[in-house]
Amino acid sequence: MFYILCLVLCLAVLFLAMAGMSMLCMLGARLLGPLVYSLAPARIANRLFFIRMLPLFFACMVTFGFALPAFVKFEPYSTGEMVSLRLLVLGALGAFALVAMAVRAAIIVRATALVQQQWRGHSEKLYFKGMNVPVYCLDGPHSVLAALGIFKPEIFVSRNIARALSPEEMSAAIAHERAHVRSFDNLKQLLMKITRPPRWLSTFRLTEAAWINASEVAADEAALAIGASPLDLSAALVKVARLTSRPSVSKMVTASHLLPVACGSAMEVRMSHLQELLEDKNSTCPVDAQNGKSRMLLSLVLLAITYAACVNTVLPWVHEALEALVR
Ligand SMILES: [Zn+2]
Numbered sequence: 001m002f003y004i005l006c007l008v009l010c011l012a013v014l015f016l017a018m019a020g021m022s023m024l025c026m027l028g029a030r031l032l033g034p035l036v037y038s039l040a041p042a043r044i045a046n047r048l049f050f051i052r053m054l055p056l057f058f059a060c061m062v063t064f065g066f067a068l069p070a071f072v073k074f075e076p077y078s079t080g081e082m083v084s085l086r087l088l089v090l091g092a093l094g095a096f097a098l099v100a101m102a103v104r105a106a107i108i109v110r111a112t113a114l115v116q117q118q119w120r121g122h123s124e125k126l127y128f129k130g131m132n133v134p135v136y137c138l139d140g141p142h143s144v145l146a147a148l149g150i151f152k153p154e155i156f157v158s159r160n161i162a163r164a165l166s167p168e169e170m171s172a173a174i175a176h177e178r179a180h181v182r183s184f185d186n187l188k189q190l191l192m193k194i195t196r197p198p199r200w201l202s203t204f205r206l207t208e209a210a211w212i213n214a215s216e217v218a219a220d221e222a223a224l225a226i227g228a229s230p231l232d233l234s235a236a237l238v239k240v241a242r243l244t245s246r247p248s249v250s251k252m253v254t255a256s257h258l259l260p261v262a263c264g265s266a267m268e269v270r271m272s273h274l275q276e277l278l279e280d281k282n283s284t285c286p287v288d289a290q291n292g293k294s295r296m297l298l299s300l301v302l303l304a305i306t307y308a309a310c311v312n313t314v315l316p317w318v319h320e321a322l323e324a325l326v327r
Helices: 002-036 041-074 085-121 159-164 167-182 185-194 202-225 230-243 264-279 289-326
Strands: 123-126 135-138 145-148 154-158 255-257
Touching: 002 041, 002 085, 002 289, 041 185, 041 202, 041 289, 085 123, 085 135, 085 145, 085 154, 085 185, 085 289, 135 159, 145 167, 145 185, 154 159, 154 167, 159 230, 167 185, 167 202, 167 230, 167 255, 185 202, 185 255, 202 230, 202 264, 230 264
Parallel strands: 135 154
Antiparallel strands: 123 135, 145 154, 145 255
């Protein structure tokens, strides 16, 4: 009974923490939205990703950091407590959420790997000086310029687009794709797709669309920061937009395109942003990826120190709360 109760209780806590934090994040996204959108694009993308992933992160933290240790430490092995109907329903909801995420992850990873393998088989490798990401020229019916792949992304350029772009425009477009790879945007997309909430939780879906737009502008800025010209990148965007008329792959496939087909409105924002940078040649792109990583590392270290400092004090209270949930 000890192990069954432990499993059901952990699943129930996972569900409750995820649902509670989702509600708080939705409220927070509505209240703090204007504040987030006043930041630089890279920071907007990071904040939106954080808001989207917070419910899952918080639920894992509460379940495995507090509920599980409290149960193991304070619950007698020979416990006679039974699983109530309420606890069983909550546990089943937690199990359903976990299974749904695992199934989605398996489908997306498999679909992406299959398309990546297929495209590589119909491609010719291109060589760019100083490139650490493989670039392929793709033959076939697709009009595409994208970084494809989750764990080992590769950049694919269809032959019609490669012919249409000048060498400078191609370099600018490749620099944009490299920025997506450096920011792990495909892995972030996978995490957002597998934790995508039901349709009626529209705020989270809007957050995801806003993240795609912000990550595109951030990748443009990162491309300019490593030497691409706004003029070449704008020209590449216009040419690729003309050649790409419909999605070339299923929505399940995780890729960062030069121009995401699903987010048409981002094109206007990006063009006017590049226009501003072109007119104001002295302006510099605020790329603070390194600072962002340092801040995140510092936050994680602080979180770990806080956890280590308070865990023993908090565990008896957590156990009392668990007892209330079991009853
Ligand atoms: Zn892009």
